[in-house]
Amino acid sequence: MRTALLHSIATEATEWRRTLHRNPQTMYEETFASNFVCEKLTAWGIPFERDIAVTGVVATIEGRRNQSGRAIAFRADMDALDITEASGQPWASHNPGKMHACGHDGHTATLLTLARYLSQTHNFDGTVRLIFQPAEEGGRGAFRMLDAGLLERFPFDEIYGYHNWPFLPRGTFSTVVGPMLASVDDFEIELIGRGGHAAMVEHTADVLPAAATLVSALQTLVSREIAANQAAVVSITNCNAGTGAFNVISGRATLNGTVRTFRNADRDLIERRMRQMAEGAALMYGATAKVDYRRLIDPVINHREAVEHCQTAAAKLVGDANLLPFQPMMGGEDFGGFLSVRPGAFIAIGQAEPESDSPHNYTLHSPKYDFNDRILPLAAEYFAELAETRLRPTNI
Numbered sequence: 001m002r003t004a005l006l007h008s009i010a011t012e013a014t015e016w017r018r019t020l021h022r023n024p025q026t027m028y029e030e031t032f033a034s035n036f037v038c039e040k041l042t043a044w045g046i047p048f049e050r051d052i053a054v055t056g057v058v059a060t061i062e063g064r065r066n067q068s069g070r071a072i073a074f075r076a077d078m079d080a081l082d083i084t085e086a087s088g089q090p091w092a093s094h095n096p097g098k099m100h101a102c103g104h105d106g107h108t109a110t111l112l113t114l115a116r117y118l119s120q121t122h123n124f125d126g127t128v129r130l131i132f133q134p135a136e137e138g139g140r141g142a143f144r145m146l147d148a149g150l151l152e153r154f155p156f157d158e159i160y161g162y163h164n165w166p167f168l169p170r171g172t173f174s175t176v177v178g179p180m181l182a183s184v185d186d187f188e189i190e191l192i193g194r195g196g197h198a199a200m201v202e203h204t205a206d207v208l209p210a211a212a213t214l215v216s217a218l219q220t221l222v223s224r225e226i227a228a229n230q231a232a233v234v235s236i237t238n239c240n241a242g243t244g245a246f247n248v249i250s251g252r253a254t255l256n257g258t259v260r261t262f263r264n265a266d267r268d269l270i271e272r273r274m275r276q277m278a279e280g281a282a283l284m285y286g287a288t289a290k291v292d293y294r295r296l297i298d299p300v301i302n303h304r305e306a307v308e309h310c311q312t313a314a315a316k317l318v319g320d321a322n323l324l325p326f327q328p329m330m331g332g333e334d335f336g337g338f339l340s341v342r343p344g345a346f347i348a349i350g351q352a353e354p355e356s357d358s359p360h361n362y363t364l365h366s367p368k369y370d371f372n373d374r375i376l377p378l379a380a381e382y383f384a385e386l387a388e389t390r391l392r393p394t395n396i
Contacts, residue, residue, distance in 0.1 A: 002121075003381060009116045010377035016040070017109035017373055018091035024080030024098040024105070027139030028054040033078040033108060037132050040112055044119045048130075049153070053144035057132040058154045059115060063124035063391060071127035072390050073156040073342075074383050075335060076111035077104045077136035086367040087359050102364050103164040103351075106371035106379075108132060110162075113380035114387075124391035129156045138184075138296060142337035151341060158306060159344035160386055161335045162379055164371055166361050168350030171378070173314035174326040175347040177307045181300040182233070182260035183267055184332030185293065189214065189278045191241075193287035195251030205286035207253040208241055214255065214281040215239065221273055226266055233260040233330050234270060260330040262299050297334040306345035313385040314347070317378065324350075349382070351375050 016036070023032040034055040041048045041059050048059040055078070085092045085099040093099045111130050118128055131150070135141030168174055191214070193205035218234055226232045234257070241253035259274075261267045275291045282289035315323055326348060335346050351372035352361045360372035 002384060003377075005120070006113065006117055006381045006384065007377045009113050010380060013109045013113045013376050013380075014373040016112055017105050017371065017376065020105035020108055021091050021100045021371070022094045024093050024095055024100045026082060026098060027079050027135035027137060027141065030055045030078045030134050034132070034134075037078075037108065037112065041115060044116055046115055046119050052150065053134055053141060053148050055134040056141065056145050058150070059130040060154065061115065061118045061128045061130070062122070063126050063128070064122045064393060065125050066127060068126040068391060070391060071129055071156040072387065073129040073131055073159040074111060074114060074387075075131040075133055075159060075161040075338065076107040077133045077141070078108050079104055079135050079137050079139070079141070081137055081365060083365065083367050087370045089359065089370050099367065100371070101366060101369050102137065103371040104136065106164055106373070106376065107162070110376055110379040110383070113376060114383045117380065117384055118387065123393060124388050125393045126391035127156075128387050128391070129154050136334050140297060140334060140337070142334040143297070146337060146341065156342065158390065159338045159342050160306070160310065160383065162347045162349050162382070163333065164351045164375060165348035166352050166363060166369065168324060168348060169352050170350050170360075170372060170375055171318055172322045172324050172350035173318060173347055173382070174324040174350070175302060175307055175310055175345060176326040176328060177302055177304045179262040179299055179328045180302050180326060180346055181328070181333045181336065182231070182262055182330040183299040183336070184296045185259040185267065185271075186256065186296060187259065187274065187291065187293045188254060188256040189274075190290040191253040191278075191282055191287050192290070193251045193285065195249050198247045198249050201249065204249045205251070206249050207251065207285070207287050208249075210281045210285040210287050211239060211241055211253040211255060213284065214278060217277045217281060218274065221270055225269060225273060230266060231262055231328065231330065232266050232270065233258070260332065262328065267295070297332050298336040298340050300333050300336040300346050301339055302345040303339065303343040306343050309386060309390060310345045310347050313382055313389060316385060317381055349375055349379050
C-alpha cells in the first residue's frame with residue numbers, strides 16, 4: 001500500500017521537480033522554490049514556518065500519537081548553481097546562467113513527496129520535521145538555519161538526508177560510518193612587495209619569486225605534515241601577478257584555492273602552517289603577506305547507529321545486494337553542520353542509467369546533468385521507511 005501510494009504521488013512530483021528545474025535560483029535567492037514549497041504545504045494542510053535563514057522552510061507533521069516524545073528530521077536543499085544549462089531537456093532552465101546542476105530540485109521534490117504521504121497516513125508515533133534548506137552550495141545554509149534557532153524552535157533527535165549519485169546505478173544506495181564528505185574551506189593569500197622597472201631589480205621587492213616559493217611550499221603541507229593514513233587536499237587554483245608589460249615588476253600577487261579535510265585537527269594545522277609559510281615566503285623577498293582563510297562547511301561525519309538504520313531501511317527496499325560501500329571523497333556538503341549537533345546520516349542514492357548518453361550519468365555540476373525522476377518514489381519511500389521505523393507506532 002505504501003509503495004503504491006508513493007508511486008502515485010511521485011507521478012505528480014515529477015512535474016513538481018521539472019517546474020523547480022525551470023526556475024533555478026542561487027543562494028538565499030530561492031524565492032521560487034520557497035514559495036512553491038509553501039504553496040504545496042498549505043494545500044495539504046501541513047503547518048510550516050518560512051523565511052528561516054532568508055528563504056528556508058520547516059514543516060512539522062505529527063503522528064497519530066506522540067507517546068514517544070521523539071522527533072526526527074529530513075532535509076532537502078533548494079539552491080541552484082551559476083551554470084549555463086546545456087542538457088537540452090524540455091524543462092531546462094528559464095533563468096540564463098542559473099541551473100539545477102546538482103539535483104537539489106529533485107531533493108526538494110522528494111521531500112514534498114514525503115510530506116504529502118505522511119500528511120495522508122500519519123503512521124508513526126512522534127513528530128517529523130521537514131527542512132527545506134537554502135544555500136547549500138557554498139552559502140552555509142545549514143549553519144545559518146542553526147544560527148536562526150532551528151533546534152530550539154523545531155527540536156529533533158535525529159536527522160537524515162540524501163544526495164542523488166550519478167556515479168552509481170539507479171536502484172542502489174551507498175553510505176559509510178564516519179567520514180563521508182570533506183570540510184570545505186577557501187583561502188586567498190596576498191603578497192605585497194614593491195614594484196618597479198624590470199632592469200632595476202635592486203629597487204624592487206619582487207613578489208613573483210615569493211609566490212613561486214609559496215606555491216611549492218604549500219604542496220608539501222599534505223605530503224609532509226598530514227598523517228599518511230589521513231586524507232586532505234590543498235589546491236591552489238589561481239595565481240595572479242603582473243601588469244602584462246614585459247619590463248615591469250609587479251608589487252602585488254594573489255594566490256587562492258581550496259582546502260579539504262576530514263578532521264578539524266588537520267584543518268587547524270593547515271591553516272596555521274599556511275599563514276606561517278606565507279609570511280616566511282614573503283619575508284625571504286622583502287615583501288609582506290596577508291592570508292584570508294575561510295571555513296565554509298564542516299565534514300559530513302555519519303553516526304554509526306544512524307548508518308545502521310539507513311542501511312536497514314534501504315535493504316528493505318532494494319535488498320542487501322544493492323547496498324554498496326561508499327568511498328569517502330573530498331567533495332563537500334553542508335549537511336555536516338546538522339550532523340555536528342545531532343545524530344544522523346547522509347546517503348547516496350544511485351541514479352545512473354545503462355545508456356552511456358543518459359543525462360542522468362553526467363557528473364554533478366555538469367551543464368549537461370539532469371536529475372533522474374525515476375528515483376523520486378524510491379528516495380521518498382526510503383525516507384518514509386525511516387520515519388515509520390524510527391518512530392514505530394504501537395497499537396495504532
